[in-house]
Amino acid sequence: MSTEAMTYESAVERLEQIIARLDSNQAGLRETLELCGEGKSLIEFAAGELEAVGQGLEELRLDELIKRLEADTPPAG
Amino acid sequence: MPPYPREVSQQLHSEARETAAVPGYPGPYAVGRYANRLREWMRERARVCLIGEVTGVRIGAGPNVYFELRDADGAMPCAMWRTDFDRLGLHADELRDGVEVVAAGGPDFYPGSASASPRFAFRVQELRLAGEGDLLARLARLRRQLATEGLFEPQKELRRPLLPRRIGVVTAEGSAARRDFLAGLERRSWRGTLVWGYAPVQDRRAAPAIAAAIRDLAAYARVDAIVVTRGGGSIADLWAFCDETLCRTVALTPVPVISAVGHDVDRTLIDDVAALCCSTPTHAAEAAVGIDCEAAERALRSAAVDVHAAGRRAVVTRARELAGRSRAPREHLARHRSRLHQLARELRAAAGRGRATRVDYQRRIAAAVMGRKAEAARVDAARQAAGLTARAAALDRAARGVSERRAAWLARSGAALRGHDPERTLERGYALALDGAGEPLTEPGAVRRAGRFDLRLAGGTVPARVRNSVDPDQADQGRRVEGIQGMPRPEEADMRRYGAALKEEV
Incomplete structure (x- = not known):
């Protein structure tokens, strides 16, 4: 799964699959190590997503946002 | 399309003044009468109920209450007589912008006047706030x-x-x-x-x-x-x-x-x-x-621990399994190594014992051999000594034989020499003339030329001198007097040298 297409829920879902597979004790050593590596990547991604919504609430006004966008947009022609 | 409803136009047609009209359009009609006829026409329309949102409510001191009804598709100006509105018993704030109402009435038209503007409105005769039933429908x-x-x-x-x-x-x-x-x-x-x-x-x-x-x-x-x-x-x-x-x-x-x-x-x-x-x-x-973001963070930390633990567990479990499996060969090797060390010790001990035995054996062999060799050497030495003794004896005998033979030869040679010895001649009365240097004067001429000479006799030397000339024969006789005076006896010297050389050789 590429990072661009990854979402928090897809990362968590895959992580749960990995943990279930690891808990089953049916994975070989190589598969276990690969799953651990993938799991760590998923955890880092999910932690990054959680961190992005945990730093502090930011409140914007739509009308001001639109004005700012319009001010930043160069006039046509 | 004509600017007014067809019915109104037809009513007014007969009343048209005889003035110039626009081709294709009837009239012209007086606007006031047209407006009044239009109002009448509108008031003849069917009475209906409208539902919409109220906006622009104006409840003033005038005889009418004005507002608009709107929805997404359109709007309608409404007017209600104040008397009708008061009869409804609505509070003034109940008819406010935004409320949904159901209004019953029909179209109406105020024709205006010379100083008042005309106005179209839906004349509301009954009004009630829209009920759930209306809206739900x-x-x-x-x-x-x-x-x-x-x-x-x-x-x-x-x-x-x-x-x-x-x-x-x-x-x-x-x-x-x-x-x-x-x-x-x-x-x-x-x-x-x-x-x-x-x-x-x-x-x-x-x-x-x-x-x-x-x-x-x-x-x-x-x-x-x-x-x-x-x-x-x-x-x-x-x-x-x-x-x-x-x-x-x-x-x-x-x-x-x-x-x-x-x-x-x-x-x-x-x-x-x-x-x-x-x-x-x-x-x-x-x-x-x-x-719940905090719960999700906790769950994520737990998942991280689980993943880490799973990875560690997988490695540790397999490491232990491998260690268990490797223990048997290791112990096997240890047993063999121990056995090998034991054998090595035994081998060294056995080698030590064998070496001592061999050394002792060789020592005994060497002693026996050396004994035999020493004995043989002694025997050989004795034999050689005996041989040497025999040879020395033989040499002694040979030396003695040689000495004896040489002595006999010397004796014979001496005897022969003594037969020729001038001293013997001198002893028989002969004399030997010698010059000043001791050289014999063998002829009379030499004696005369010498003038003075020594005359050696058996008993000694006598100086002499020539007084007259003599014949050569006398000179020859004088020469025979000299000869072997003073010679050593060779036999004795030779015997001494020979004897010393023989001793050194032995």
């Missing part, structure tokens, strides 16, 4: 229509992120719904970015403003979800959220819209077209953020 019709068009499905097919980063919210600024929504987000421990699209939520301006906010949030704000919310109210209060245009906008928005309008008992049309319908703003916040 309209709502049912709209719901069927939108459902038939399949507008309830698009929003529900959109993916709603479990953890949105940006959320757009459409609500009234400063409303209780705003506070409740923030409280819901706090319960989720969500602290991302909120984009507030403030809009009125209860009057005829609400639906267009809400629709515009939704469009702008989807287009510009890059939000992951949009929440449209307001607090509870009657169906009339919530009627803006049943607006057909608004609902079509929501249905076609590419961002999931969560509606939270009113309470559980209120179901507006936007609830049907939205991706998710929630009962309260708090519920909407919890639906927009699908997880």
Whole structure:
């Protein structure tokens, strides 16, 4: 799964699959190590997503946002 | 199309003044009479009930109460006699902008005058606030229509992120719904970015403003979800959220819209077209953020521990298994190594014993051999000594033989020599003439030339001198006197040298 297409829920879902597979004790050593590596990547991604919504609430006004966008947009022609 | 209804034109046709008309158009008619006939015509129209939202209410001191009825498709100016309005028993604040009313009446026209402007209005004879039945009937019709068009499905097919980063919210600024929504987000421990699209939520301006906010949030704000919310109210209060245009906008928005309008008992049309319908703003916040962020962080830390533990467990378990499997060969090797060391020790001990035995044996062999060799050497030495003794004896005998033979030879030679010895000659009376140097003078000439000479006799030497000349024969006789005077006896010297040499050789 590429990072661009990854979402928090897809990362968590895959992580749960990995943990279930690891808990089953049916994975070989190589598969276990690969799953651990993938799991760590998923955890880092999910932690990054959680961190992005945990730093502090930011409140914007739509009308001001639109004005700012319009001010930043160069006039046509 | 003629500028006025056909009936009015026909009524006025007969009254047309004989003045120049526009070709193709009857008349011209007097405008006042036309306006009055138009009013009459309108008042003859059927009386009907209209339902719509009230706006622009003007209740003044005049004989009429004015307001407009509006909905998404159009509007109608309304006028009601004050006496009729007062008869209704409505409080002045009950007829206010934004309320839905049902108005009964028909079209009317005030023809105006020379100083007053004409005015068209729907003359309201009866008025009541729209009841749930009226609105619900309209709502049912709209719901069927939108459902038939399949507008309830698009929003529900959109993916709603479990953890949105940006959320757009459409609500009234400063409303209780705003506070409740923030409280819901706090319960989720969500602290991302909120984009507030403030809009009125209860009057005829609400639906267009809400629709515009939704469009702008989807287009510009890059939000992951949009929440449209307001607090509870009657169906009339919530009627803006049943607006057909608004609902079509929501249905076609590419961002999931969560509606939270009113309470559980209120179901507006936007609830049907939205991706998710929630009962309260708090519920909407919890639906927009699908997880408790703090709990998710804890779960993530736990998952990280689980993954790490699983990896470690996998390695450690297999390492132990490998260690267990490697123990047998290791112990086997240890046993063999121990056995090998034991054998090596035994080998060294045996080698030591064998070496000592061999040394002793060789020592004994060497002693025996050396004994025999020493004995043989002694025997050989004795034999050689004996041989040497014999040879020495032989040499002694040979030496003695040689000495004896040499002595005998010397004796014979001596005897022979003595036979020729001049001394013997001198002893028989002969003399030997010698010059001053001792050299013999062998002829008379030499004696005469010498003049003085020595005359050696057997008993000694006598000086002599020539007195006269003598004949040569006398000279020859004198020469015989000299000869072997003074010679050593060779036999004795030779014997001494020979004897010394023989001793050295032995």
